[in-house]
Amino acid sequence: MTTFVSLLVNGISQGAVYALIALGFVIIFKASEVLNFAHGSMLFVGAYVTARLVPSIGFAAAVAIGVAGTALLAVVLERLLFSRVGRGTGLASQGQVAALTIMTLGLDIVIATDLTRRIGSRVLSLDQPWGTGAFSVGGVGLSYNRLIAMGTAAVLILAFLAAFRFTGWGVALRASAEDAEAAALMGIRHWQVSALAWLVAGGLAAVAAVFLTGSPTPGLDPSIRTVAFLAFPAAIIGGLDSTTGALAGGVLVGVVQSLIAGYAEHLQFLGGDFGGAVPYVLMLAVLLARPAGLFGTRELTRV
């Protein structure tokens, strides 16, 4: 039982970080109908900038610059690249979706190749001030990094949900996602909504990266990019256009992964290293039952 609770708590804390990433992914999709496969590279950029700055200016300042830098990079990319791809009025056509998605893949290749080259075979440390320690309550162990990650994620997510619900930007974003044309007629500037969405998503990715490189992970290496490939199914499980869904999906993926890893010896029949595939198995199962995800809006077509 203790093992179970411990795995559950660890899974939730890891899932909270996935939720941050998935949330950014969903915000971008809602605001600009782009499926951002370069999200893994944003994690990478955030962690890399922070790791390089930590030795000279200290952790707090480095994180601030890392988060701000990544957020800014995301906006620049949106303005420079994604907003320029001619999009017809109304829904993007199938070919358009493919082209935009492939562009994010191209971007991901360029950024990831560059940073991987810079890091080489090193593992960079972000020197989190909370260190690599862990604590234990009643036999349930959790690293400080995971604990702080969970707390930070909760605060950020609440702040985002509040902004999403109550601020002008939140309303504008929801209106734009609902019906871009009508929103534009109501005087909502789509480019502002979109740019702000990328800003928020980039920032969230960088924050997530800070925790992903902390204990029990040894530090930053190029494999951080693969974490994004766990957040994509998380976003889909919840429903691509649902912020609540992203949170639920992230936590679900984290918990299931943790449980699978924890009970690996009982699950030999599933084959070794099933943890990497399980988010996708979950995702395919959810998609078969509910093609729009658990919380997504069902797409209705009217002729």
Next chain:
Amino acid sequence: MSDVRVSHGPRAALATRLLLVSLLVALLILAALPLYLEEFWLRVGFSIFAAVIGAIGLTILVGTTGQLSLGHAFFLAVGAISYCWLASEPSTLGSRHLGGLGLPPLLAMVLAVLISGIAGLLFSPVAARLRGIYLGIASLGLVFVGQHVLNSASPLTGGYNGRRTPDFSLFGFVFDDDNSGLKVLGVPFGRAERLWYLGLVLVVLAAWFAYGLLRSRPGRALRAVRDGEIAAAVTGIDVTGYRARAFLVSSMYAGLAGVLYALSIGSVAPESFTVEVSIQYLAIILLGGLGSVGGAMAGAVFVIGLPLLLEQYSESLPFLAEPGSGGVTSAEAAKYAYGIAVILFVLFQPRGLAGIAYALVRRRRAAALRRGDDGLPPDGGGTAPPRGERASAGGTADVDAAGAATSVPVGAPADATSGG
């Protein structure tokens, strides 16, 4: 892209004939190359042939039918591994047991292609429920789940260590270096030369089939599905059926590409078929132009050929560094190049190389038409073809250089009027 073609009577017939002739010339050149090229180039060529076949399959699915798929790597893996399993004799290496059926390689290749097709069909119920982006990520799941399954099925696949590719042979003729001392026109024909012809023949067949498919009723149905599923359904097209068939055809192409890939590398492991491979194929068809068979070929030459070339010449290229020295290595340079190319193409030329070629041909054709129909004297004077006899030759961009040169000044306005 509009596919309406305006027929110009004998003009069009001649253009088609010229196209056929130039294709034949290109084929003859490709067929003669093993007599002149070194083994390295032939190996590069064979890798490109493999990629061309895979890319044609993907462009039918993504470009023509509009089904975004990141799962191509999985179908390649199925093809490659099925071939190895079907054609190998069972073997035991230490504690590792590798199964195999020991079938004739040709039969193994055909069956591998069919098995890939079945894998595609099995996925199509999932695909039928999903649209656009959802489909893209679901097919991404195929790669991750598939890799896990294949890694676990080690008697079949060799697991993480992979397994050797059995040599291809056709009615007793082995596509490998042997002691027969086979020479053609004084050139020894070893593995690379033999495989080159195998690849060339398969590419021609694959492209021919794709052209036929895209120009026929099913091809038009697939495009209709891409352009509007509801409209397509209203006109009586079985949308779900055609989407499933697109997956079937596409994964069969991928399976064949997988078999060729296995032959070109000499061994396969499930580890090799990552998301990166899928991305590479998407880059190929995007650079070539979504939905274009010829474009898929051009894109494959760029994306697959470039890294191999840069690697070969990395010592003589000053901007490239040795691996591990911190500078840009050849593999990285190639990745930058195609990543950046993809971004630039989406921004400035979303129809890819095929779009560029199409615009050029149309411009020239329009210019020639105008020149012929208006009866205006061509400004090239004596070099231009006289009206009537062979005026149409000036309309085909790739053959009549003189006619082409004269058509440049009138290109821009003609472009606007020929809204084909």
